[in-house]
Amino acid sequence: MKKVKNKYLINQIAGIDLGNKGSGNTALCFLKNNKLYFKQTKKNEDEWILIEELIKNYGIKLICMDAPLSLPGVYFNKEQYDDYLYRECDKACKAMSPMFIGAFTARAIQLKNLLEEKNIKVMEVYPKKLCEILNLQNYYPAKKEKNIPQQLIHAISKIIPYQNSKINSMHEFDALLCWLSAYRFIHNIHLELGNKKEGVIII
Numbered sequence: 001m002k003k004v005k006n007k008y009l010i011n012q013i014a015g016i017d018l019g020n021k022g023s024g025n026t027a028l029c030f031l032k033n034n035k036l037y038f039k040q041t042k043k044n045e046d047e048w049i050l051i052e053e054l055i056k057n058y059g060i061k062l063i064c065m066d067a068p069l070s071l072p073g074v075y076f077n078k079e080q081y082d083d084y085l086y087r088e089c090d091k092a093c094k095a096m097s098p099m100f101i102g103a104f105t106a107r108a109i110q111l112k113n114l115l116e117e118k119n120i121k122v123m124e125v126y127p128k129k130l131c132e133i134l135n136l137q138n139y140y141p142a143k144k145e146k147n148i149p150q151q152l153i154h155a156i157s158k159i160i161p162y163q164n165s166k167i168n169s170m171h172e173f174d175a176l177l178c179w180l181s182a183y184r185f186i187h188n189i190h191l192e193l194g195n196k197k198e199g200v201i202i203i
Contacts, residue, residue, distance in 0.1 A: 008121075008186045012061040014054060015178025017127070017171045018047070018108055026050070029175035030058055036164035036179065038172040048111070055120060062121045064182040066174055067108035068098030069124040070199030081198065089194025089201040093129045123185065123202045127177035130203050133191070134159055141170065148173055 011031050019025025019041070026047040027040040039054070041047045054060055068090075073081030085097040098105040112122045131137045139152040148170055156173075157164075160180060167173050181202050184190040194200040 008062045010183070010186070012059055013179065013182040013186060014058075014060045014063050015125075015175045015180070015182055016051070016063055016065045016067075017174035017178055018065055018067040018104075018111070019171060020104060021107060025169075025171045027169065027171035027175035028054055029172065029179040030054060030060065031162060031179075032058065034162055036160065036162050036176065038165060038167065038175060040169060040172055048114070051111075051115070055115075055118065060120065062123070062182055062186070063115060064123050064125040064178045064185070064202060065108065065112070066125055066127055066178050067111075068101070068105040068199075069108055069112050069122065071098060071105070071109075073198035077197070087194055087198050089124075089199055092193040093126045093201055093203075095126055095129075095201075123182070124199065125178050125181040126201050126203065127174045127181075129193075129201070130177050130181055133203060 015029040017027045022044045024041050024043040024045065027038060028050060029036060029038050039050055041050055070087065072083055072085060072087050074084050085099050090097060115122050131140045136152065136155050139149055139155055141149060148167055152173070153167065156176065160176070161183070164176065167176065181190065185202050191203040192200050193203060
């Protein structure tokens with residue numbers, strides 16, 4: 001378990017489930033007045049506008065995002081790495097290669113860079129792996145259904161430390177898991193998979 005010195009307040013963290021551009025599937029989770037709230041983009045809406053509003057209105061300093069935020073190490077160090085598809089963190093999480101979704105990965109990295117220019121720390125997370133650790137995988141649907149299984153809602157309510165507003169989609173649920181990864185990070189109870197030279201996933 002990775003120990004870090006916490007410098008973030010609980011109301012300065014947010015979770016983002018990044019969707020495809022214009023899909024309306026990007027969802028955000030944040031804490032306000034000791035309650036978790038959600039926002040989701042609409043069809044063809046630019047998620048950057050929603051994220052900027054989140055940062056400005058709620059003073060967010062740390063974002064955990066469900067999206068690949070780096071490339072396999074072989075692309076910048078062929079002597080140390082030899083895998084052109086997977087990073088160490090992808091293998092540890094059994095996650096999809098960031099190269100299979102190249103345009104999505106490029107957009108996520110660009111978004112990360114834009115946020116870091118605003119002094120926002122951005123970390124990569126993987127909700128599916130967190131579900132396994134929290135023993136929620138049996139309730140989590142294989143595909144992102146519109147309706148959230150009530151068993152999943154009931155199970156997560158026993159785990160999250162705050163009440164939450166209504167969760168309207170699986171994208172919002174994943175944003176909640178992203179937020180929970182940020183919560184675990186600032187309380188030093190997280191896992192760090194992969195290596196910092198290539199890219200890590202926080203669980």
